[in-house]
Amino acid sequence: MEILNNIWMAISTPNEGLLNFLSIPLTFIENFLIMYLFVAILNINSNKNQKYTYIVLMSIVALSTKYILQNPFNVFFNYFVMILLIFVVFKISLLKSIISAISSVAVFSLLGFLVLNPYLTLLNLSSEQLMVIPIYRFGYLCIMYFFVIILIIFLKNRNIKLTILDDIDNKNKYIIFINFALGILALIVQSFITFYYLDKLPVVMTFLSFISLLAYFSISIFSLTRVMKLTLTTKKLQSTEEYNNTLRILHDNVRGFKHDFDNIVTTIGGYVRTNDMEGLKKYYVQLEDDCQRVNNLYILNPEIVNNDGIYNLLTKKYHEAEEKDIKVNITFLLDLSTLNMKIYEFARILGILLDNAIEASSECEEKIINLTFRNNTKSNRQLIIVENTYLDKNIDTEKIFEKGISGKEHHTGLGLWEVRKLIKKSNNINLFTSKNDKYFSQQLEIYY
DSSP: OHHHHHHHHHHHSOOHHHHHHHHHHHHHHHHHHHHHHHHHHHTOOOOHHHHHHHHHHHHHHHHHHHHHSOTTHHHHHHHHHHHHHHHHHSOOOHHHHHHHHHHHHHHHHHHHHHHHHHHHHHHTOOHHHHHHOHHHHHHHHHHHHHHHHHHHHHHHHHTOOOOGGGTSOHHHHHHHHHHHHHHHHHHHHHHHHHHHTGGGSOHHHHHHHHHHHHHHHHHHHHHHHHHHHHHHHHHHHHHHHHHHHHHHHHHHHHHHHHHHHHHHHHHHHHHHHTTOHHHHHHHHHHHHHHHHHHHHHHHOOTTTSOOHHHHHHHHHHHHHHHHTTOEEEEEEEOOGGGOSSOHHHHHHHHHHHHHHHHHHHHTSSSOEEEEEEEEETTTTEEEEEEEEEOSOTTOOTTGGGSTTOOSSTTOOSOHHHHHHHHHHTOSSEEEEEEEOSSEEEEEEEEEO
8 A cells, every 4th residue: 555655646746757767758659659640741651660760869869858958949959850860761852851840740739739728727737737747747648649649540541641742843842841930930939838828828818829820730731732733733734735736746747647648558559569678668667757756646645644744844855856856766654653753853863864865866877765664563663764876885884973974065964963862862763774786775663
């Protein structure tokens, strides 16, 4: 009985030592929940090693700064480290790392507002008692963690993800960041004011504060949704414009074939009647080139190339190649909606490879680019192969990826260096470079 009394006294009276001990597992739990929140909200691809690394490092930092820095400076420092760790461990953009930290902190703060005042009022506690008495502190955190877990389960079951950052331009990204940053700053200030003056605020005022902050973030998210819709609509309009241009060219080619059909058949008949097979072969090769051009224009269809950004990129590069009299052969057997990498990074890599292929093949007597998109199910990978004719047969397939190395006059040599940087950021992407007597080849491999 005496032992139980001692335990009760330890947890129901001010006990700094017990609170310090409890802070260790609670810090790990809190960072675990924060990590699952931003991974779920922003649809961040991650493995177990990345998750464990983040939880352990962030928890160590949080526990250390608790004793090194004074409140609230330790909180701001922890937020800075949190952003840095997300950026380094999960290998995502800095802006997305900042939004990850802001969104998860906002959720915890809003839930803290919602729970704190009713909890203190119900138990007739002061904020000081909450901070120094273990049982009350532990109870409050358990309730808050419970609501966070419910929210995470809800997000996963409803598959609610904030993927807007992957689809909008940099200008709108920074507007979003500023909006969230101002919101989180207001949230932090409000948190400290509410906490230190909580015993002087009625429950109604705390509830109104929570509602106002919730309304702010709800309106912000609604605004982001509208921005996303506007961005997608703009992209679709650009795709429609490109497609209309492609259809016009395709229509002109079909009309040309129809107009020349009798002449084509008559010419073939002449070769057959005279048994001139060599002449027929040469004529067929020339005819095949025109047929391939029509086939390429048919492939350049937003229903086949089912991503507006990549469709616009391909049509633009195709027309650039045509203007330089480069023969482009396209094979497209890939569903881009299943692409196992970020579209933004994929577009950057593809654009650089196509620019290099156009530049190199334009210098050749035989100007050819072969472009292949396909899914290799046996090896669990998606393949994008860019082949082009080239002049410099002594080109070093390793040296070209070094910074500042370029075989082209007045070029910085940063293209392939940037490609290698992007590939190194991901553990499921590889670029295999090869050459033979006719073609220089870049094979992008995306594993899933």
